[in-house]
Amino acid sequence: MTARARRTVGLRHTDPSDVSLQEALEALADPVRRSILRVLAGEPDFARACGAFDLPVSKATASHHFSVLRASGLLEQIDQGPRRLNRLRRAEFDARFPGLLALVLTEDEPTKTAS
Amino acid sequence: MTARARRTVGLRHTDPSDVSLQEALEALADPVRRSILRVLAGEPDFARACGAFDLPVSKATASHHFSVLRASGLLEQIDQGPRRLNRLRRAEFDARFPGLLALVLTEDEPTKTAS
DNA sequence: ATCGGTGTTCGACGGTGGTCGAACACCGAT
C-alpha cells in the first residue's frame, strides 16, 4: 500500500482460491467481462476506473459485470475519491486456474459484424 | 481406423481449431457436460456409448448435451450398431485452448448437497 | 449547501438455455 490516499473499502472480495471452476467459467463466459479483463491486462494496476471502459452497455449493466468479476476472484477494487479503481488479479487467479486467464487475454477481440 | 465395423456417420463435427473461446467457455460452463468429459477421460477412446453415463437428466437432455459437446470440438462420435460411441478430443482441443481441458479434468467433482 | 460526477441498487423486461415427455428414426436380433 502506497502513501497515496486509498481506501480499501468493505467490498465483497472473493479470494481466487475460494472460487469454483463453475463460477470461474460462468464469469468468463461473457464477452463484456472478458473485454474488461483484457483492457486491465494492458495497463498498470489501479490505473483505470469503472467508468473509463467504453463498454457497449449501460452504467447499471457495467456495474453488474464488475460485481461479478470481483465475486469470482478476478478483480480487486479500491476506492479513490469518487471513483473505483480496478486491478486484475493476474497471479492469484492464474495460481488457482493455470492457463485460464491467459486464454482470455490472448483472445483475438471479435469485431462486431454489422447486422 | 481399425478393421472393426464402425461407421463414421455424417455427424456435424466441429474441428476444435474452428471453435471460438466464447463457444468453448459456454460448452464447459455446464456441470453435466463437464462430468461427461471427465468420465470419457478415464477410459479408452470410443469405449462408452451415450446411454451409459448415469447422468442426472433425461435422455432428451443428455442428447442435447452431447450435441453441444460435439459442436464445440470436444467430442468425436461414431455409430456402432444402435449405439453412438464417444471419444474425447483431448489433444486437438488442448492444442486450440492449452490448459483449459486440464482444468476440467482435474476438477474435484462437487458432491450434491442434500437439500 | 449545492452541484456535477461516479458508481450502486432496484424493479422490470426479454432472450436464451436447460429441462422434460412424447413421438419418431434407426439398428440388430428374434
Next chain:
DNA sequence: ATCGGTGTTCGACCACCGTCGAACACCGAT
C-alpha cells in the same frame, strides 16, 4: 415383420441472466 434398445427431434415450460432507466448514495469542489 416385429420387437426392444438406443438416440434424436419437437414443442413447451421455466429459471436464470444480461439488460435497461430511474432513483439513490457518495465524494470532491465550488
